[in-house]
Amino acid sequence: MYAPATGKAKPVEEEVITEENVFERPDETIGFFPGQVLKDGYVSTFILLACVVLSYAAPAPLTEPANTATVEYVPRPEWFFFFYEQMLMFFPGYALISFGAVVVPTIFIGLLFAVPWLDRSPQHYNAVSRPFASVIGILVVVVVVLNMLLAVSRIMNFPTA
Amino acid sequence: MIGRIKTQTVEASQFLVDWMEHRTGIVTMLEHFLYEPVPKRGAWLYTLGSAVLFTITLQFLTGILLLFYYAPTTDDAWNSVEYIMTDAYFGQLIRGIHYWSANFLMAFIGLHMGQVFFSGGYKSPRELNWIVGVILLLLVVGLSFTGYLLRWDQDGFWASVVGMKIGSYSPFVGGYVIHFLLGGDVVGPATLSRFFAIHVWLLPAMIAPLIGAHLFLLRRHGVFGSEFEYTDRIAKLHERQRLEEYARYEADEDEGEPYVGRRDRADREGYERDGE
Ligand code: HEM
Numbered sequence: 001m002y003a004p005a006t007g008k009a010k011p012v013e014e015e016v017i018t019e020e021n022v023f024e025r026p027d028e029t030i031g032f033f034p035g036q037v038l039k040d041g042y043v044s045t046f047i048l049l050a051c052v053v054l055s056y057a058a059p060a061p062l063t064e065p066a067n068t069a070t071v072e073y074v075p076r077p078e079w080f081f082f083f084y085e086q087m088l089m090f091f092p093g094y095a096l097i098s099f100g101a102v103v104v105p106t107i108f109i110g111l112l113f114a115v116p117w118l119d120r121s122p123q124h125y126n127a128v129s130r131p132f133a134s135v136i137g138i139l140v141v142v143v144v145v146l147n148m149l150l151a152v153s154r155i156m157n158f159p160t161a
Numbered sequence: 162m163i164g165r166i167k168t169q170t171v172e173a174s175q176f177l178v179d180w181m182e183h184r185t186g187i188v189t190m191l192e193h194f195l196y197e198p199v200p201k202r203g204a205w206l207y208t209l210g211s212a213v214l215f216t217i218t219l220q221f222l223t224g225i226l227l228l229f230y231y232a233p234t235t236d237d238a239w240n241s242v243e244y245i246m247t248d249a250y251f252g253q254l255i256r257g258i259h260y261w262s263a264n265f266l267m268a269f270i271g272l273h274m275g276q277v278f279f280s281g282g283y284k285s286p287r288e289l290n291w292i293v294g295v296i297l298l299l300l301v302v303g304l305s306f307t308g309y310l311l312r313w314d315q316d317g318f319w320a321s322v323v324g325m326k327i328g329s330y331s332p333f334v335g336g337y338v339i340h341f342l343l344g345g346d347v348v349g350p351a352t353l354s355r356f357f358a359i360h361v362w363l364l365p366a367m368i369a370p371l372i373g374a375h376l377f378l379l380r381r382h383g384v385f386g387s388e389f390e391y392t393d394r395i396a397k398l399h400e401r402q403r404l405e406e407y408a409r410y411e412a413d414e415d416e417g418e419p420y421v422g423r424r425d426r427a428d429r430e431g432y433e434r435d436g437e
Binding site for chain 1: 194195196197198199200201202204205207208211212215216219235239240242243246253254256257258259260261262264265267268271275278279280281282283284285287288291292295299302305309312313314315316317318319320322323324327328330331332335347348383385386387388390391392393394395397398401
């Protein structure tokens, strides 16, 4: 049976908690307004302030105009592509590059879409009670972070190459 | 005098509210949306999703303002960005917000996804919201990729060239995709036009309704949050199950077997079996 977890389903006293409805409503709630909206507002204000300050403290970059003739210019991707660029270095040569550049990420994205069906046990929300999913998740984070660090150290050690 | 103005103002606004409510139902709708109960304990964690929402809204707003000056042609693009940075009123601020908020957006979308993943927020019946989320992630990555070229500076230009080269390695479809994006054989005026169209029209037009779907599904199922929002209910469930089990054993007592806990019973049975 479908029951939305809106917290309006039944008065608390009468409710018999079963395996099916235990996650229907949290123990304690706040009103979206003002409770959550206020917290969201603090975060948003902070982000906006940070953006304004950074706009002047570290202005958005603009390098020389594009010059199609300079073949040896080494571009640097944005930081959130660092891990990807770095990962490609583990797939050298023509045969492997398409594998690393496209096939592996495509499989990864496919798996990302499939996450809700790869991990279906309905009662195991807690990261500890579904160790397999959590370990995979942590591994992905570690691989991404390590690749980013590799890329950063490469950039710092060889600024122009 | 002041009292009368006060009552009149109250009456007038009450009239306006009633008038609108009668014609649009907006007041009931607002009440419905605003007073929704949401989980309390991890409320700060769940600001990650709204941080994504806020930063992408900033992108839309500052992006529209940038369009007042930006010229998407190979001759003018760089100059117009330069103009925005040096001469346009608040140009540096607007472009700065667009740039920094884009970076924050990438960080927050990753954190939001991580939070949902590690608290199992994608589980039934919220699978489709995860799917919508992954699509949004891909579209946002597309935004940042296409945006980089629009500056038409060395970094953006050559990073896009490299990106296109990587894309061209796709098995089977690579050639077609790249040809479509390039609008020719090399990165040139047609490429800039296409990246501009994709960055400014195509992707935002896809993202906006998907965000709507994301929030609609969110409201339909309620925010799940994390398991620690349900500790008391889980404890009550286990307590009830324990009592029921106890009652079942009590019913068995007619047969002369005294109640023993599950563990004890298994131990004793094992012991007896060993003793045989
Ligand atoms: C433009 C991008 C996105 C926006 C604006 C957005 C916004 C939000 C907001 C405001 C919430 C509710 C608060 C919260 O739980 O954090 C939420 C929940 C959720 N988001 Fe997103 N999100 C985006 C991307 C994603 C991505 C990339 C994923 C995962 C792949 C995702 C999956 C989910 C799920 C499953 C929920 C429900 C969580 C729950 O009920 O506890 N979202 N999103």
